[in-house]
Amino acid sequence: MTATSSLVPHPSTHTIEVRAPASSANLGSGFDAVGLALSLHTTVRATLTERPEVITNLPGVPLDETNYVYRSARLLADTAGKPLPPLRLEIESDIPLARGLGSSAAALIAGLVAANTLLGEPLTTHELLDVAAREEGHPDNVGACLLGGAIIATLDDGHVEHVHVTPPAHLGVLLVIPHFELLTSKARGVLPHTYTRADTVHALSHAALLAAALTTGRLDLLHRAMQDRLHQPHRAPLVPGLTTILNEATTHGALGAALSGAGPSVLCFYDRHDDPTPLTAFLHDVLHREHLHGTLRDLTIDPNGTTHTTPPHP
Numbered sequence: 001m002t003a004t005s006s007l008v009p010h011p012s013t014h015t016i017e018v019r020a021p022a023s024s025a026n027l028g029s030g031f032d033a034v035g036l037a038l039s040l041h042t043t044v045r046a047t048l049t050e051r052p053e054v055i056t057n058l059p060g061v062p063l064d065e066t067n068y069v070y071r072s073a074r075l076l077a078d079t080a081g082k083p084l085p086p087l088r089l090e091i092e093s094d095i096p097l098a099r100g101l102g103s104s105a106a107a108l109i110a111g112l113v114a115a116n117t118l119l120g121e122p123l124t125t126h127e128l129l130d131v132a133a134r135e136e137g138h139p140d141n142v143g144a145c146l147l148g149g150a151i152i153a154t155l156d157d158g159h160v161e162h163v164h165v166t167p168p169a170h171l172g173v174l175l176v177i178p179h180f181e182l183l184t185s186k187a188r189g190v191l192p193h194t195y196t197r198a199d200t201v202h203a204l205s206h207a208a209l210l211a212a213a214l215t216t217g218r219l220d221l222l223h224r225a226m227q228d229r230l231h232q233p234h235r236a237p238l239v240p241g242l243t244t245i246l247n248e249a250t251t252h253g254a255l256g257a258a259l260s261g262a263g264p265s266v267l268c269f270y271d272r273h274d275d276p277t278p279l280t281a282f283l284h285d286v287l288h289r290e291h292l293h294g295t296l297r298d299l300t301i302d303p304n305g306t307t308h309t310t311p312p313h314p
């Protein structure tokens with residue numbers, strides 16, 4: 001069922017509920033190229049209405065049309081060349097903001113998908129991915145959020161090419177989520193503008209190995225493949241405990257460790273066939289030693305990506 005061009009809502013399509021997952025970008029060496037969808041979610045219920053309205057459980061985000069979800073819906077309408085009718089947005093999220101877990105990508109994708117559905121699906125899924133990647137500047141978080149599982153992607157001239165990977169079911173994800181925010185803009189601001197040839201060769205060889213490890217399910221390669229010199233060493237001063245976790249997590253049972261996205265969360269992969277107790281004890285110990293308040297979460301990989309449903313009409 002499509003919305004009419006006069007935007008008079010059809011009773012069955014005037015509300016749409018979109019569920020978008022969290023994501024962890026980079027996985028070490030896949031800077032701006034690799035993303036993994038995780039089992040935390042932002043849910044947006046969007047309704048065509050008389051006046052713009054935003055309701056949310058998130059602290060500190062705008063409650064008007066400047067809200068990022070609303071701006072994303074407008075971006076979709078502008079890209080499709082259609083007017084956006086006033087929306088009521090009910091946003092609920094358990095993705096903590098500015099922790100390297102793709103909260104902004106989930107907000108962006110949820111707004112794009114909600115508006116695309118309400119306006120009669122003018123854009124294909126791949127076009128949505130292109131719009132989202134152009135908006136964020138990189139395809140890693142938005143690709144994983146939209147498609148689920150893991151994504152390996154490039155962004156050239158505004159267009160994404162990607163390979164979608166379903167990681168093995170026994171790949172476990174432990175996350176240290178510090179109780180402080182780190183804006184992506186700040187964590188990108190500390191990165192150098194140029195790199196040596198040695199660092200460039202290190203980066204491309206490890207990113208290639210990471211892509212191969214993910215696509216073939218070679219979990220034994222993750223630790224080596226996730227090694228990175230492009231961003232993590234430069235961001236380490238912003239994230240207490242990061243260097244210790246990167247250097248020592250595998251000796252406590254991790255398959256590999258990385259800064260999650262732009263941080264400050266830190267991700268450890270582990271094998272669900274193994275007992276994670278030594279790894280969780282180590283991570284708690286790092287938090288304690290660094291006097292860092294944070295939460296340890298054992299998450300699963302979201303295989304579905306962003307989904308939408310039309311709730312029953314009251």
Ligand SMILES: Nc1ncnc2c1ncn2[C@@H]1O[C@H](COP(=O)(O)OP(=O)(O)OP(=O)(O)O)[C@@H](O)[C@H]1O
Binds near residue numbers: 058062098101107
């Ligand atoms: N559901 C939402 N509604 C409105 N604004 C949001 C929402 N989710 C995120 N944002 C905005 O995005 C900002 C966080 O974006 P930022 O890119 O810095 O971090 P992140 O996406 O959580 O982490 P990363 O990109 O490293 O994975 C928040 O401070 C807030 O302004």
Ligand SMILES: N[C@@H](CCO)C(=O)O
Binds near residue numbers: 138187188
């Ligand atoms: N690839 C991005 C993810 C955060 O948006 C970065 O590390 O800056």
